[in-house]
Amino acid sequence: MDVSGVLEAHKQKFKSVSVEGKVIPVEYDLGLLAAYDQNPVDEAALKKNKDEYLQSLCRDNAQLLFNEIFQLQTISDDNGVMAMLPVPTTLLPREKPLPKPKPETRWEKFAKAKGIGKRKKDRMVYGDASGEYKPRWGYKAINDDGTKDWIIEVPAGSNPMEDQYEARRDAKKERIDKNEKRHRRNLDEAAVATKMDQKAVDKGDRPDMDNVRGMKRKELESQILISKGSTASAGKFDNAIKGDLKPKGIKRQFAPTVADFSKEKAGNMSILDRVVGKNGEDLVNVRKAIKATKSRR
Amino acid sequence: MRPLTEVETKTFFEKLAKYIGRNITHLIDRGDETYCFRLHRDRVYYVSESVMRKATSIGRDQLISLGICFGKFTKTGKFRMHVTCLDYIAQYAKHKVWIKPNGEMPFLYGNHVVKAHIGRVTEDTPEHQGVIIYSMTDIPLGFGVTARSTSDTRKMEPTAIVVFHQADIGEYLRQEDTLF
Numbered sequence: 001m002d003v004s005g006v007l008e009a010h011k012q013k014f015k016s017v018s019v020e021g022k023v024i025p026v027e028y029d030l031g032l033l034a035a036y037d038q039n040p041v042d043e044a045a046l047k048k049n050k051d052e053y054l055q056s057l058c059r060d061n062a063q064l065l066f067n068e069i070f071q072l073q074t075i076s077d078d079n080g081v082m083a084m085l086p087v088p089t090t091l092l093p094r095e096k097p098l099p100k101p102k103p104e105t106r107w108e109k110f111a112k113a114k115g116i117g118k119r120k121k122d123r124m125v126y127g128d129a130s131g132e133y134k135p136r137w138g139y140k141a142i143n144d145d146g147t148k149d150w151i152i153e154v155p156a157g158s159n160p161m162e163d164q165y166e167a168r169r170d171a172k173k174e175r176i177d178k179n180e181k182r183h184r185r186n187l188d189e190a191a192v193a194t195k196m197d198q199k200a201v202d203k204g205d206r207p208d209m210d211n212v213r214g215m216k217r218k219e220l221e222s223q224i225l226i227s228k229g230s231t232a233s234a235g236k237f238d239n240a241i242k243g244d245l246k247p248k249g250i251k252r253q254f255a256p257t258v259a260d261f262s263k264e265k266a267g268n269m270s271i272l273d274r275v276v277g278k279n280g281e282d283l284v285n286v287r288k289a290i291k292a293t294k295s296r297r
Numbered sequence: 298m299r300p301l302t303e304v305e306t307k308t309f310f311e312k313l314a315k316y317i318g319r320n321i322t323h324l325i326d327r328g329d330e331t332y333c334f335r336l337h338r339d340r341v342y343y344v345s346e347s348v349m350r351k352a353t354s355i356g357r358d359q360l361i362s363l364g365i366c367f368g369k370f371t372k373t374g375k376f377r378m379h380v381t382c383l384d385y386i387a388q389y390a391k392h393k394v395w396i397k398p399n400g401e402m403p404f405l406y407g408n409h410v411v412k413a414h415i416g417r418v419t420e421d422t423p424e425h426q427g428v429i430i431y432s433m434t435d436i437p438l439g440f441g442v443t444a445r446s447t448s449d450t451r452k453m454e455p456t457a458i459v460v461f462h463q464a465d466i467g468e469y470l471r472q473e474d475t476l477f
Contacts, residue, residue: 276310
């Protein structure tokens with residue numbers, strides 16, 4: 001039996017899957033299921049019949065996209081046959097600006113100048129005396145700065161009655177405090193540097209430390225003012241403290257007493273419109289109207 | 298002395314509109330002379346432009362009063378009307394209550410108006426409506442707020458309060474030092 005005629009008739013019902021007439025090839029980003037047609041619009045056809053032209057254009061491009069999808073590698077499982085989409089190629093612009101580089105600490109600056117690089121150190125260190133691995137720092141650290149030695153030799157020329165354990169503990173604490181102080185200084189400088197001119201920072205100017213104090217003061221003052229207004233009465237009934245801060249720059253502004261009267265009148269009218277309603281009271285007194293109709297019956 | 302802010306104007310007009318409704322327009326936009334509302338020591342004064350201009354040359358501490366005092370802003374920011382504005386709101390009143398001669402004195406001593414004292418009422422006055430109170434000879438005596446609508450009043454007892462007292466001309470004597 002020859003079924004070619006039937007097949008041909010069936011085929012005639014549908015449009016061809018091949019699309020021709022694209023001067024510039026259509027670009028695809030199959031990861032996003034997108035096709036970009038850069039061909040110019042046919043002005044004449046568009047003017048002649050806009051809807052039909054746009055529909056046919058859409059249909060052709062969709063067909064091209066589907067052709068492309070059908071060429072992809074497929075997998076089939078219980079849900080049916082599925083195409084494996086590639087990774088999207090279209091780059092989207094970044095939403096937020098690039099983060100600014102963090103201001104360098106004094107050590108980082110020094111290390112850069114001297115060419116000192118970072119070395120990775122292991123967390124655990126082998127202790128020769130104990131014969132086992134111990135953490136480099138922290139709890140049960142290997143380096144206890146000699147505060148855990150069971151015996152300490154009295155250094156020559158020092159007071160034999162002095163507690164050497166205490167001396168070592170004090171020395172350690174001093175070092176920690178010093179480091180803490182430097183850390184805080186770095187933070188302060190970083191805070192100023194982020195507000196400093198970028199050019200000055202690049203030149204290597206030190207942040208003005210007086211400025212740090214001034215900034216801190218300003219910040220503190222603003223926080224105090226906020227906290228003052230955070231009582232139940234918004235600070236109105238607080239007891240006045242001598243030498244207290246007064247909020248600056250908050251001034252009530254009133255219209256001048258003598259000014260353009262037409263403007264004032266117009267302002268009053270607009271407020272009145274809002275208060276009473278644009279058309280004033282209802283033109284029909286509903287209550288009265290109901291009563292009138294009732295009595296007529 | 299200064300013009301009212303927008304919020305103040307709104308509160309003020311809301312109170313005034315309870316009595317004269319949209320007729321506030323006639324106060325703002327008068328044919329004869331430019332009038333304006335000015336705030337001075339929490340009081341709102343209705344004053345003509347010429348008087349207001351003259352008053353600008355008087356210091357704030359020295360200026361006691363100017364124009365017609367319409368009322369004052371309370372410390373909680375509400376507006377309270379004074380009887381001094383009666384002449385103006387009586388002209389444009391929307392709802393009126395006339396009281397009998399035997400009810401005049403009790404009202405002028407600051408009491409509420411009872412049903413027995415009422416001579417006449419504007420038809421269809423709703424509940425809680427600002428009303429102007431007149432004597433039977435059409436002299437404005439003060440203003441108040443209705444306790445019931447006109448139709449509900451009919452069923453009430455003669456001793457029931459119909460209009461709540463707000464201000465009366467007896468205040469010119471009772472409160473003469475704080476009124477203006």
